Amino acid sequence: MKLPRAYRAALAAAVIVTLLPASPALADQPTPVSSPVVSGPIPGTVPGDRLAEAVEDTYPFFSTPDDLAASGYVEREFYLSGVADGWDQLGNQVATDVPYRTRIVVRRPAQDRNFNGTALVEWQNVTAGYDLDALWNGEAMMRAGYAWIGVSAQRVGVDQLRGWSPARYGALDVTGEGRFTADELSYDIFAQAAQAVRARGKDAPLARLGLRTVLAIGASQSAARMTVYYQSILPQVAPVFDGYAFIVGSAPTRVGPEPVFQVLSETDVRTPVRPSPDTDRFRRWEVAGGAHSGWRGQQYRAPISVRDLGTAPVYDCAQPPFSRVPVDHATAAAYDHLVRWVRTGVAPPTAPPLVFNADGTKARDSLGLALGGIRYSQVSVPTAVNTGDNAGQSFCFLFGSHQPFDEATLHGLYPSRAGYLARVALADLGNVRAGYLLPADARENLRAAVGSGVGG
Structure with a gap:
């Protein structure tokens, strides 16, 4: 069976992860993570005419149809801009201070009394060729009071956004104007998104909510990229996340101060050999009968795909x-x-x-x-x-x-x-x-x- 190109890329990333050194030599002074310029909220938050010329008449791609207001939640979108460093998948720094501009989507409680103090920052998955909020679980997250932040860190997702709504996304670029097309900037962009989430103020992504904890989460290919970040880049830069959840994908073998939680479906467990045992910094759960991409996610995304892409895929x-x-x-x-x-x-x-x-x-x-x-x-x-x-x-x-x-x-x-x-x-x-x-x-x-x- 010939695998889809996007998934072959994800598998290649996972293979590279297994070949990574335990960690590069620690820098004497870890590189600080820059705080990006945050612009927004971007006008236009309700799905409408995405082809309209004005940004105000567009809306966030894959905006959730969940009834946020009923749970005291709001959805907002922001531009992030600044300069990012570039890294390859072996943890070598390949660029510094490259200008970028991207977006984040924020779903959060409108009031602090409904906030549990934790932000879940998701590296949006682009295996399908566009940004996917693979880990958004509205019922559970809103019930618990989490804030969810989706980060557009990779070229494939950003390029699709630019074509989907030039008015809203035409100025986005995560490649340094085409110089870094292998997502070298994605790791620093993801980390800078966490810095943006920590900002406080009326127009900040989390406004004035009482934030205590910032977790990095990613599924499948995004988990593989987060693994590269944790395994080989994080030892060289200042930490910005308090913990990491690697879902239906690879996880690092390096033991660091930030705890790592890996959750795998039955699909993802293909060998009895486990790369890492459980420790006081690592947990791995395996769910019997579960699929890498199961029924709930498909049911949730089908109507959104029809709305934003014109059709929902059918599989034989x-x-x-x-x-x-x-x-x-x-x-x-x-x-x-x-x-x-x-x-x-x-x-x-x-x-x-x-x-x-x-x-x-x-x-x-x-x-x-x-x-x-x-x-x-x-x-x-x-x-x-x-x-x-x-x-x-x-x-x-x-x-x-x-x-x-x-x-x-x-x-x-x-x-x-x-x-x-x-x-x-x-x-x-x-x-x-x-x-x-x-x-x-x-x-x-x-x-x-x-x-x-x-x-x-």
């Missing part, structure tokens, strides 16, 4: 695509643990790894479900075979699969409705107690089970 996969196992439940719990880890030093719980057979294949039960790992009720009390595996065109291999049981199988597993619901509740109660699941998400799982009609 070897198996019915999109695992329903909620990997986002693991990331929601992980963020809370990471904040506690940073603020109090209390490390998150460890989790069992996925199990492999002697021949290197994943071990599965008689139903075809993966053994080991974090097991949410969708896996431990299954109504379908959810896996992290699939094949077919384009990105199918990232979607996992979902094959519902027939009625005979369901009746054999759950002859009574009460028994089925009790098993779901007990399974997720165990996950809550273990620290793998937030109580609100356990309630969501139970509500879905009640609505399923299984055991009736």
Whole structure:
């Protein structure tokens, strides 16, 4: 199977990560991270006519359709500009003080009383050819009171923005006017975005919210680029993030003062060899049955794709695509643990790894479900075979699969409705107690089970 070009680039980055030295020699004086000029909020925040000539008549690309106001949230967009240093993927500095201009998208509580004090700064993913807020989980983030900041750090995403709305984004450039097209500036731009988030003031990205903690988060290819940053660049520059979450992608092996949390779906665990063991600075969770890009994300993005791109992609996969196992439940719990880890030093719980057979294949039960790992009720009390595996065109291999049981199988597993619901509740109660699941998400799982009609 020929992999998509963008994903081949992501895999190449991940391979480079594995070849990186443990860390370059520490500089006597780490290079400080510059504070960029912040302009905004940019006029135009409600989706409307993006083709209009005036910036005021445009809106942020992939603006969320979530009802932010109902949760006391607002969405704002800002320009960031300044000069950035350039780095290659081996941690060598290749440029200094290169002018750039990009944007960040901010979704935050309107009032400080609704803010939990933590900003989640996401390196927006560009594997699909445009900026993707892969880790935005509106329900969980707004429920907890996080601020979310999406950073446009890479050329592919910025170039697409420039074409999508020249009025709004035509002046953006992260290549030094074409001199640095391999995203050499992206690492410093991402760090400078964190500096911008720390600013206070009426027109600052977080206004006057009481910020305490800034976490870097990234998924897939973005996790790979964050790995390069943490592994080989961060030892040479002043730290700006308090902790790091690497989601469905690689993570650094270097042990640094900032804690690292890695969350992987079943798709992402392809070998029994784990590069790094859990330590007092590193945690790795593996979610049984979960997919690199699962059902929830696809359902959320489909209408946005129609609105902003004119169509939503349709895939012809070897198996019915999109695992329903909620990997986002693991990331929601992980963020809370990471904040506690940073603020109090209390490390998150460890989790069992996925199990492999002697021949290197994943071990599965008689139903075809993966053994080991974090097991949410969708896996431990299954109504379908959810896996992290699939094949077919384009990105199918990232979607996992979902094959519902027939009625005979369901009746054999759950002859009574009460028994089925009790098993779901007990399974997720165990996950809550273990620290793998937030109580609100356990309630969501139970509500879905009640609505399923299984055991009736």
